[in-house]
C-alpha cells in the first residue's frame with residue numbers, strides 16, 4: 001500500500017494522511033496504554049475504500065512490544081507424510 005498500489009484491487013488511486021500529519025499534527029490514533037496513544041498514518045484506496053494504517057513513530061513499535069501481549073500464531077502443522085505408493 002505504501003508503494004501507492006492497493007493490495008486489494010491493484011488500483012493506483014491511493015491517498016495517504018502522512019503529509020497532513022507532518023504539516024498539521026493531526027492524526028488518527030489508537031491507545032497504547034491508559035496514558036498514551038499512538039498516532040497512525042492511514043493509506044486509503046479511493047477506488048475500493050480499503051484502508052491500511054501504520055504506526056507513524058517507529059520508536060512506538062518497541063513500546064508496543066513492551067506493553068501489548070503478542071498474538072501467538074497457531075502451532076505449526078506437521079508436514080504431511082509423503083504418500084507411499086506400493087508398486
Ligand SMILES: [Zn+2]
Nearest residue numbers: 006009045048
Ligand atoms: Zn483498492
